[in-house]
Amino acid sequence: MTIDPSWYLTLAAVLFTIGAVGMLVRRNILVMFMCIELMLNAANLTFVTFSRSLNDVGGQISVFFVLVVAAAEVVVGLAIIVAIYRRRIGATADDQHLLKG
């Protein structure tokens, strides 16, 4: 069976859009966080698809770097959220309103 790579690319674009829109409309920090992960994984899927269609292993290796960075971001991001939780109840972005914006 053969599948045109554009299907994967479209799926990745849809995932990326869901992540980006979610990032802009959702207010729960954890959900916003998940949206960023969705965007990163959309990029990964794009990398792998292009890697296969270009017959170049570079794209697949890039995915490892992106995964490591995503893991590092999770570590720091969750630590920041925990630090905020400790100080006050409520972890939605709108609870963070001391600075004018």
Add this chain to the structure above:
Amino acid sequence: MLATTIILPTINYTAILPELIMLGGMLVLLGLVAVIPRDFSTKTYAGLTQVIGTASLVSSLVLWHDVAAHGAFQAVAQAVDVDGFSVFFLVLVSAILIVAPAFAADYLHDEGIEGAEYFILALIAGAGAMLMGAANDLILVFLALEILSIPLYVIAGLNARRATSGEASMKYFLLGAFSSAIFVYGIALTYGATGSTNLADIAAFLSRNVIATPGTLYAGAALLLVGFAFKIAAVPFHMWSPDVYEGSPDGVVGFMAAIAKVGGFAAFLRVFVSALPTLSSIWEPVVWVLCALSLIAGAVIALSQRNIKRMLAYSSINHAGFILMGLIALSSRGVASSLYYLFAYSFIVLASFGIVTVVAKANSGSAEIDAFRGLGRRSPVLAVFFAIFLLAQAGAPFTTGFLAKFYVVSAAVAAHSYAIAVIAMLSAAVAVFFYLRVVLVMFSGSETEDAVGTPEQHPIVLSRWVWSGIMACAAATVIFGIYPLPLINFARAATLLFR
């Protein structure tokens, strides 16, 4: 039968020695903290950081000498460029790492943030900023961007007892990670369109081929542009910066502002000038709009700010617009003027935030403009120095600020971008108002308060650390403002070796 030998790739470690010194020094510091029974004072850690920065500066200068003598070369499987451009950023970041601890040492101690965390994170961020200037591969640019950004998210939240610090950290993190995700998707699309993540290969591919359906490539370049615009806080991607600057711990904001701008622009300039010059007819108008919006919005919004940290944040956005002009010129002269501007900006912003830190501390943590009222009589020398840095930002002659503005504008004029040059000069004129307002407030208007007899009017006592930092920044600002030739040659050579 298995092969008996494993062939290792050759890595030219001398080519990445400054970065390795930064990271190695950071690991030494980390190990030291783990084994000593009781924490040293923050001043000891600041001193050690300065030693590491100096070592890195020396190795950067050695590398600079190599490049000047033998020409630019690539290392680590063509992923790292060692040319005048990257060496310029190695030197600049090392210098920032030497100056920045001077402003943080006392502040962190007084705020009760003991320990080496800030200095360790600053060294990691420094290594990231250095790699931003040296990276010749989009994946390495992404890694360097994260090595630079992730420590900065933590530094913003360093003052765990203050709610504003946590909020600044969270806002910086969410928007920074958002922009990184956009950026990495841009890399993926660019990779798909050109078949490589190597900047030189991308440039070669684009100059050889005409792409029939350029949609993917344009989308990739656009997303890369958005990612960079977030990092350098260009309007309309600037929303995070005033909040982050206001909420972050005072003594470290200068470092954050300088290093993020330097690293962001290093990669921005290299990716767009070195890899995507063939697309310049597409991205140049977009950068033009970003530049014009940053110039106008940065200056106009800064006018209405009462908090000096926020005012400096908007003035940084204004500066980002000026630095972008060098990219619009798309000439070696333009890039050289951007580099000169980044150099000038780094030291001015470090010292400005350093002085705001001590004044705010003397006014129970308030960085409102009223905290500066009568500073000219209270601590005349400090007020004079702050006036120098503010006037340098406004573009007063005999400072690097004036020459920086002059060079970017003349580069834009030389490239026939007259409209943006006019916008820049108008925004500089607007900017003079809010810088001069602070200067006027400092040197006048304390009579009424004297009558009331405010208790805080005794002079602000500065430690030797802060003085040394202010002196170093003032020297960089004034000496290179009066005698700019060495720095200009350095910036020019940086672009001569640019492929």
